[in-house]
Amino acid sequence: MTEILQVVFDALSLGSLYALGALGIALIFGVMRLVNFAHGDTMAFCVFAMLWPSVDAAAIVFAGNLPAWLLIPFILAVGAGLSVLSEIIVFRRFRNTNPATMMIASFALGFVIRYFLLMLYSSRPKSIDLWSNLGLPVEILGARIPLLQVITIVTAIAILIALTFFLKRTRFGLEMRAAAENFTMARMLGVRANRVIMLAFALSGMLAAAVALILVTQTGTADIQMGGNIMLIAFIATVIGGLGSLPGAVFAGFLIGAIATVMQVVLPPEARPFRDAFVYAAVIATLIWRPNGIFMPKSAKQRV
Amino acid sequence: MTLLSVNDITVRYGRLTALRGASLTLNEGEILFVTGPNGAGKSTLMKAIAGVVKPVGGSIAFRGETISGRSPEDIARMGFSMVPEGREVFGSLTIEENLRLGIGMRADRDQAARDLEMVYSIFPVLLSRRHQHAGALSGGQQQMLVIGRALMAGPKLIAIDEPSLGLAPKVIDDVYQTLVKLRDTIGLTLLIVEQSATRAKLTGGRMILMRSGEVALEGDARELASSDALKQAYFGYGEHGK
Numbered sequence: 394m395t396e397i398l399q400v401v402f403d404a405l406s407l408g409s410l411y412a413l414g415a416l417g418i419a420l421i422f423g424v425m426r427l428v429n430f431a432h433g434d435t436m437a438f439c440v441f442a443m444l445w446p447s448v449d450a451a452a453i454v455f456a457g458n459l460p461a462w463l464l465i466p467f468i469l470a471v472g473a474g475l476s477v478l479s480e481i482i483v484f485r486r487f488r489n490t491n492p493a494t495m496m497i498a499s500f501a502l503g504f505v506i507r508y509f510l511l512m513l514y515s516s517r518p519k520s521i522d523l524w525s526n527l528g529l530p531v532e533i534l535g536a537r538i539p540l541l542q543v544i545t546i547v548t549a550i551a552i553l554i555a556l557t558f559f560l561k562r563t564r565f566g567l568e569m570r571a572a573a574e575n576f577t578m579a580r581m582l583g584v585r586a587n588r589v590i591m592l593a594f595a596l597s598g599m600l601a602a603a604v605a606l607i608l609v610t611q612t613g614t615a616d617i618q619m620g621g622n623i624m625l626i627a628f629i630a631t632v633i634g635g636l637g638s639l640p641g642a643v644f645a646g647f648l649i650g651a652i653a654t655v656m657q658v659v660l661p662p663e664a665r666p667f668r669d670a671f672v673y674a675a676v677i678a679t680l681i682w683r684p685n686g687i688f689m690p691k692s693a694k695q696r697v
Numbered sequence: 698m699t700l701l702s703v704n705d706i707t708v709r710y711g712r713l714t715a716l717r718g719a720s721l722t723l724n725e726g727e728i729l730f731v732t733g734p735n736g737a738g739k740s741t742l743m744k745a746i747a748g749v750v751k752p753v754g755g756s757i758a759f760r761g762e763t764i765s766g767r768s769p770e771d772i773a774r775m776g777f778s779m780v781p782e783g784r785e786v787f788g789s790l791t792i793e794e795n796l797r798l799g800i801g802m803r804a805d806r807d808q809a810a811r812d813l814e815m816v817y818s819i820f821p822v823l824l825s826r827r828h829q830h831a832g833a834l835s836g837g838q839q840q841m842l843v844i845g846r847a848l849m850a851g852p853k854l855i856a857i858d859e860p861s862l863g864l865a866p867k868v869i870d871d872v873y874q875t876l877v878k879l880r881d882t883i884g885l886t887l888l889i890v891e892q893s894a895t896r897a898k899l900t901g902g903r904m905i906l907m908r909s910g911e912v913a914l915e916g917d918a919r920e921l922a923s924s925d926a927l928k929q930a931y932f933g934y935g936e937h938g939k
Contacts, residue, residue, distance in 0.1 A: 584770060
């Protein structure tokens with residue numbers, strides 16, 4: 394029983410990360426038909442924003458020394474700021490080009506951000522001690538669960554509720570949902586394209602920052618590659634969920650988290666190192682079953 | 698007073714020329730029907746005015762300001778409300794959310810609330826289903842919704858691409874009655890695309906006939922709709938088949 398509970402918490406906390414990552418990608422895809430591959434590098438940027446630039450192995454913590462109530466808003470602002478700047482400087486110029494062109498531009502931007510970090514901080518992973526006391530376990534129904542896992546899950550749920558409220562109950566949310574479904578029609582009703590897109594980028598950047606904070610607390614290291622893996626899985630989650638569908642992205646994020654965690658437990662020990670092969674086989678199977686994703690959004694039709 | 702003037706605009710989609718030097722003027726409080734066969738450029742003309750497609754030549758002025766080259770949202774905010782062809786409802790939004798989208802740019806919230814009531818009184822079916830997703834509506838109900846939504850923006854000029862498409866004759870009558878009433882009461886100006894001239898003949902107003910991206914004929918709707926010239930423009934020969 395306690396073992397099952399442990400697996401459930403592992404699955405939920407891993408799924409939370411994937412779901413938040415996928416949501417950041419799906420939000421932008423919704424309004425712009427852009428898969429932003431720079432999203433993972435935005436996460437890395439947020440982590441390094443806590444450090445003073447140096448090529449030493451030891452991290453010189455700078456903003457990371459702030460108390461949590463200042464550090465969290467600061468990192469969220471960094472994520473939102475970088476993401477909005479990407480829109481203004483790069484993606485705005487590609488707005489009416491085809492999706493493949495935008496995707497390549499996002500890859501390129503990702504490399505620019507990564508090499509910028511490389512220049513300032515070198516490629517050596519640095520260890521950071523951020524809220525390490527969160528690694529201590531708490532006892533829930535007899536199972537010993539790391540506090541950080543509980544916080545990760547609670548944070549993800551809180552973000553999902555807040556975002557749902559924002560999308561369903563506010564004017565901005567209404568405009569974003571309309572723009573995601575039919576951008577041209579929304580504009581003909583006076584919805585300002587630039588404002589909606591910048592807002593989507595800001596939200597996406599904040600989600601990247603939230604994932605970055607959780608990741609760095611979990612791993613205790615800052616690495617310029619750190620966003621790459623989660624970006625890949627988050628992208629897969631948005632595709633499985635149905636590109637453009639926010640509930641789909643969240644659901645698929647949790648699903649992949651659950652599959653990965655369960656496989657880690659049920660696979661025979663000698664197959665465990667190859668777990669990811671099984672996870673991606675499940676991805677292929679899902680896509681054969683549902684080529685447009687589990688939740689096919691109405692807006693999936695081609696846009697004029 | 699001239700509300701809208703389209704001067705000699707040309708629109709191309711790639712190598713295809715959809716409009717070649719089309720012009721029209723529309724005075725305040727007027728009803729102008731745009732008719733013509735399939736592919737004559739009627740919808741492209743609407744899209745060009747709305748700012749969705751950019752003309753490569755010519756200019757468009759609305760309320761005395763040049764609007765060609767401006768963004769669709771800017772043009773909408775000047776009081777141009779568009780009902781495009783193909784019932785572009787937001788299917789994942791509720792009916793009320795669809796209607797509320799149009800209010801965003803308005804400062805007069807009280808009037809907007811009254812307009813919402815007005816739209817519901819014109820189309821009672823929308824009121825009874827207002828919390829349902831618009832995607833669940835039938836084609837005719839969706840048409841009512843997009844017309845209602847365009848009215849919610851509190852426009853000076855409303856342009857409707859094929860309002861009678863998919864509506865029952867009784868509902869079409871209601872829609873036209875409402876539109877004409879709005880023209881008479883609040884001075885709404887109407888630009889209506891209809892493929893058939895029948896409705897123009899019944900409603901009256903002015904009419905232009907488009908053919909191959911150009912304005913072929915212009916005149917009083919009732920006179921033009923019953924003339925041989927119209928048939929000639931549609932079919933390429935006169936009624937007596939010479």
